[in-house]
Amino acid sequence: YGAKIRAPHALVMTFLFKSGSLREKLKSIAQATYTHSRNLAYFVFTYKGLMALQSQLQGKKIPFHSFFAACIGGWLVFGDNNPINSQIVMYLLSRVLFGLSRLAVEKGYVPQPKQDPFPLVTALIWGTVLWLFEYHRQTLQPSLQSSMTYLYDDSNVWHDISDFLIYNKRTDSK
DSSP states (O other), rough: HHHHHHHHHHHHHHHHHHOOOOOHHHHHHHOOOOHHHHHHHHHHHHHHHHHHHHHHHHSSSOEEEEEHHHHHHHHHOSSSSSSSHHHHHHHHHHHHHHHHHHHHHHHHHSSSSSSHHHHHHHHOOOOHHHHHHHOOGSSSSSHHHHHHHHIIGGOOOOOHHHHHHSSSSSOOOO
């Protein structure tokens, strides 16, 4: 699963934003794919092992088991702050926040919104990310910085159609 997800992403991001030889780029893609796949495999093995152990020790499965097993697995497998782990955790964070929001409404902790809150959430997210990009760029994750630099800075200068189709940052050799 990690290879299915990471390889296409790494391919696109590497060829869009990284410099270096073709060999270096392919090595980077392979390394990112391997790291993502290995970490997911280690996590699943750790999580399932800890779930089985807890169930065996207590004679049944209880909701806290999944939280505890995932905390331990997350700490052990994804605790190293590197670009791959960072991206996986950010991916999860956004989905966890959405899930917790829905759960809060479902459980009655937060009243059911009268209107769809998505447009407001969207406005706040985009407003915040562009404010951070313009005034506190260093706080954003590096791949997000690269994407936003491409969209909002590099797009200010155009040379020809290849800027749009390939990459709009000229090297000295062109």
